[in-house]
Amino acid sequence: MDYRILFLTVLTIYCVDGLVEYSTEDTAARGLFRIWQIENGKAYRTAYETEGKFRKFKANLEIINALNRMHSGETEFALNQFADLSTTEFRTMILMPKKTPPKFKSHRYVEEHVTDPLPEAFDWRQEKKVITSVKNQGSAGTCWAFSTVGNIEGQWAMMGKPLTSFSVEQIVECDGFQDTKNNKADCGVFGGWPYLAYEYVKKTGGLETEEDYPYCSGGGGAKGTCYICPAPGYNKTLCGPPVTWCLKNESCEAKVDRSKFVAGLQVVDWKAISQNETVIADQLMKIGPLSVALDATLLQFYHRGVFNPPFCDPKSLDHAVLLVGFGVEKGLFEKKPYWIIKNSWGPKWGQDGYFFIKRGGGTCGINTQVTTAILKA
Structure with a gap:
């Protein structure tokens, strides 16, 4: 300069x-x-x-x-x-359409056994190599797939496997799973749900690596952008009208290669975590990084500090991210507990691609959609 x-x-x-x-x-x-x-x-x-x-x-x-x-x-x-971007453009291009969090049956939840007091701070970025670098979803509502893959990457590494970047694009292009009872569906660039994405990976048998099946949906028309067709099973009722035109040779059925699925990677089930934030912190330490979601309407220009907006809707989620740790910000007169969250808006956004959000009280719904994949040992 x-x-x-x-x-x-x-x-x-x-x-x-x-x-x-x-x-x-x-x-x-x-x-x-x-x-x-x-x-x-x-x-x-x-x-x-x-x-x-x-x-x-x-x-x-x-x-x-x-x-x-x-x-x-x-x-x-x-x-x-x-x-x-105007606030309206940000919501339509970067965030997902607002949805209420689904409620799961009791057998889906991890059993709660919090016996020891929580430490003041815990951060998977420092504890063990279970988190890949911060990615950038670009101009597409694909955060749900990044959150899903971030959790699966962590579960894979927790098993002692090499830390590997798995393909987000494969899920975006190929996952058309739906939960009609809860009126939820995975909709490619128009949003989706990690719990359904786990079901896709389970049924399809695995994932390719990011290197073999690179991300291209959010390029915004720049060089390297792909123009994908709706995933097999795309639900127009739950997802809305599909893209007006697309290229079949740049979409799932022409690109996915099962022979390139990562050997040994198999999702066999998934679990949800209680909305109790003490339980969430305890399970985070035991399980590894967790997929979470929130109302991110006011996150557009976040830079640093503990995010705690005066108004957001915990029952209207529009962004999925990865929970990796927690801590306490100490002020002169009070302590502010917070969660550490990995975002998918690139490393230049926020605090090197991460943000802190108030822990306790279910801020912006951060505790309402906490899930993890279960991998075959």
Whole structure:
């Protein structure tokens, strides 16, 4: 960054009562927009499109400033790769359609036996190599498949197997499983549920590696994007209308290769965890990283700190992620317990691709859809 850009950056970002705030004055905002474009590799086809994106960018500066004031520095929000998306575009392109969490039968739940007090902190990123690098789902509602695969990767490594990145794309393209009793279905780029994805992997017999079946659904039209057809069994009633056009040679039936399934990897069942967050923490330590879901509407510009929005709906989930640990943030007058969550929005988002969310009280529904695959030993 040269001195002119550095000077412009100083002019457009300042502090108010100790909080970082972006200038929304037009000239300053345009300068910041140009810097943001360079840092994020954003280029638009026409001047008209560029101006439209700038207007969304400027509106987001105001949203970020308002969020920082609302949270008084306890959670920080900042510009990131989503800064040229309106809140509506973010919800439709990145998050899944909002759904109520399904309720499972009693036999699905892991038995609860919490006998020892919990440690103050626990983090699978430090305990054992059971977590692969942070991935990026791009512009598709495929978080559910990343959450599923993250759990299966952890279960595989917990068995003493080499830490391996499994194919998210295979699940996105091939899993059309549905649970009509609960009105749930896996819908490819339009969302899905990890518990149904476990059933897909169980029935199909395994997964390929990320190297053999790489992710391509969320490319947004850039080089390497694939235009996939709906998975076999796609349920139009539960998922909505499928994509208007697709390429069969870029879709599941033309690409999946059972001979490349990872040898020995077999899902035989899956389990759910109680909504009791003490039990969840205990099972996290015993089982390994867990698939979870939440209402992520206000996560768009999260930067750091413990996420605890004043309003979100625990009964309206739109994002699936991976629970990897917990801890306590110690303030002058209080302690704030939190969960450590691996996201699928790339390593530049949040805290190196992770975020913290308040632990206790079921914040944003984080405790309502906790599941894990069971692998064949």
